[in-house]
Amino acid sequence: MTNWHPTEDDLILHFYGEGRENEGRVDDHVHACPQCQEVWDDLTETLKMVDAAQVPEPDSGFERVIWARVSRELPDRRPAPGWISSWSVRQWLPVTGLATAVLAIIGASYMSWARPVVITPELPRQGAVTTRTPPADPAAANAKARERVLLTALSSHFQQTEMLLVEVLNAPASANEFAFERTSADDLVSSGRLYRVTAEQNGDRHLAQMLEDIERVLVDIARGPNQPGATDMKNLRTRIDNNGLLFKVRAVTNEIRQRQQTLNSASTN
Amino acid sequence: MPLDDAAAVAQARGGDQDAFRVLVDRHSRSIYRLAYRMTGKPEDAEDVVQETFVRAYRQLGRFESRSNFATWLYRIGFNCAIDYMRARPKRESSETHDVLDQMTHETSAPSMDDLVYAGEIGERVQAALNELSAQERAAFLMRHYQGCSIEEICKALDLKSNAAKHSIFRAVKKMRVALKPLMHARLERV
Numbered sequence: 367m368t369n370w371h372p373t374e375d376d377l378i379l380h381f382y383g384e385g386r387e388n389e390g391r392v393d394d395h396v397h398a399c400p401q402c403q404e405v406w407d408d409l410t411e412t413l414k415m416v417d418a419a420q421v422p423e424p425d426s427g428f429e430r431v432i433w434a435r436v437s438r439e440l441p442d443r444r445p446a447p448g449w450i451s452s453w454s455v456r457q458w459l460p461v462t463g464l465a466t467a468v469l470a471i472i473g474a475s476y477m478s479w480a481r482p483v484v485i486t487p488e489l490p491r492q493g494a495v496t497t498r499t500p501p502a503d504p505a506a507a508n509a510k511a512r513e514r515v516l517l518t519a520l521s522s523h524f525q526q527t528e529m530l531l532v533e534v535l536n537a538p539a540s541a542n543e544f545a546f547e548r549t550s551a552d553d554l555v556s557s558g559r560l561y562r563v564t565a566e567q568n569g570d571r572h573l574a575q576m577l578e579d580i581e582r583v584l585v586d587i588a589r590g591p592n593q594p595g596a597t598d599m600k601n602l603r604t605r606i607d608n609n610g611l612l613f614k615v616r617a618v619t620n621e622i623r624q625r626q627q628t629l630n631s632a633s634t635n
Numbered sequence: 636m637p638l639d640d641a642a643a644v645a646q647a648r649g650g651d652q653d654a655f656r657v658l659v660d661r662h663s664r665s666i667y668r669l670a671y672r673m674t675g676k677p678e679d680a681e682d683v684v685q686e687t688f689v690r691a692y693r694q695l696g697r698f699e700s701r702s703n704f705a706t707w708l709y710r711i712g713f714n715c716a717i718d719y720m721r722a723r724p725k726r727e728s729s730e731t732h733d734v735l736d737q738m739t740h741e742t743s744a745p746s747m748d749d750l751v752y753a754g755e756i757g758e759r760v761q762a763a764l765n766e767l768s769a770q771e772r773a774a775f776l777m778r779h780y781q782g783c784s785i786e787e788i789c790k791a792l793d794l795k796s797n798a799a800k801h802s803i804f805r806a807v808k809k810m811r812v813a814l815k816p817l818m819h820a821r822l823e824r825v
Contacts, residue, residue, distance in 0.1 A: 374804075374808065375800075375804050378803065378804055378807050379800070382778055382779075382803075384784070384785055384800075408811070408818065409807070409811065411818060412807075412810060412811045412814050412818060413779070413807070413810075415756055415760070415814055415817060415818070416760050416779060416810060416814070417779075418756050418757075419756050419757040419759075419760035419761065420757050421667075421668045421671045421672060421757070422671070422677070422757075423664075424664065424667055424677070424681075428663065428664065428667070429659065429660045429663050429664070431681075432659060432663045432681070432684055432685060432688070433656055433659050433660065433663075435681075435685045436659055436685055436688045436689055436692075437652065437656070439685070439689040440652060440655070440689065440692055441692075441693070572721060572722070572723070575721075576721075576722055607690075607693060607694075610686070610690070610714070610715065610718040613686045613690075613715065613718055613719065613722075614718055614719075614721075614722035615722075616682075617682065617718075617719045617722040617723055618722045618723065620682070621722075621723050
């Protein structure tokens with residue numbers, strides 16, 4: 367018996383057949399050393415147990431549901447919207463107006479946050495509030511109100527971002543007129559920066575990082591040419607696709623919606 | 636005669652969406668299982684499945700016909716799941732801690748059969764998976780359930796070899812801690 371004992375990492379690699387040069391040595395040692403044999407047995411039993419964990423099977427119509435969802439998103443099936451016509455100024459204006467109004471509120475909230483008042487950025491977990499007792503602490507009530515406003519603003523921001531990204535992804539190979547999209551992107555960059563700073567101050571690194579990723583692409587759109595050529599459009603689409611940006615935006619929008627619902631149900635209970 | 640994957644891919648590349656549907660029908664459940672283990676929630680798993688196929692469709696031109704379609708799709712699926720989890724503000728971690736703590740306190744040596752049938756192993760494994768970072772989870776699942784080599788994991792997740800190994804080490808260690816109470820129950824039965 368030598369003084370050498372395989373580490374837990376060695377044993378894990380050995381279990382998965384990745385130990386390479388150590389394979390024979392670990393195997394021999396484990397058989398000869400009761401102490402390591404015990405660790406090995408525990409490890410293998412644990413990993414067998416992991417195998418026993420089943421994933422709940424989806425319903426019988428799962429494939430049909432998935433196909434319905436996927437086929438809506440496939441480029442060829444989606445009716446190609448006109449570059450500008452499908453999102454006219456009339457449709458955008460109310461959204462932009464709302465965003466501006468919300469931004470003003472957020473600005474006020476942000477200024478308030480900047481004061482030395484500790485605001486808890488996280489939502490109460492589901493079920494955390496079960497009674498209808500009015501909040502005794504006015505600071506806590508204010509924090510909730512601010513969070514509600516912030517979530518509304520963020521939701522609006524991400525929805526507009528999604529619209530813009532969908533437009534870019536579905537635009538013709540070379541766009542004749544890009545001015546409107548550039549302006550929209552510019553607006554979103556400004557508001558996004560404000561949200562990013564707020565997220566950073568509240569320690570929400572994921573959200574801050576996500577806003578930064580989006581910002582990079584929005585800046586490209588905002589600073590791009592008014593009549594982008596095929597290469598410009600291809601580069602933009604590739605950046606959006608490769609970063610999975612649209613998907614990330616949708617995921618975070620869903621998450622915000624859930625947080626809003628949680629907050630609302632906590633208030634009504 | 637049903638299309639095999641290679642033929643379906645070739646036709647889908649030419650814009651045949653019915654051929655792509657063959658691939659969706661054939662692989663969506665296995666991608667769902669992967670996505671469920673990654674996200675821990677059925678609705679999130681469905682979102683990931685959807686995105687995986689949409690992304691695969693867009694990237695069909697990059698698929699090398701000599702490769703295995705399922706392997707290629709898994710790789711996209713894992714990356715979609717990682718993106719999804721990273722985009723999602725991290726809020727469930729403390730909830731998962733609670734679930735694990737609760738499970739630990741509730742385990743008063745029931746029989747192994749009871750545990751299996753009650754699905755507690757599945758729940759506990761999933762709770763332990765939820766404790767891992769997206770990268771650790773993906774690396775562990777690729778190694779453990781898909782049998783991918785370290786090299787394949789590095790390629791799929793764009794990691795260096797040491798980072799992939801350490802992700803797996805951390806995942807297994809956390810899994811051992813989380814499943815320890817069940818191990819005791821199992822040993823008592825033996």
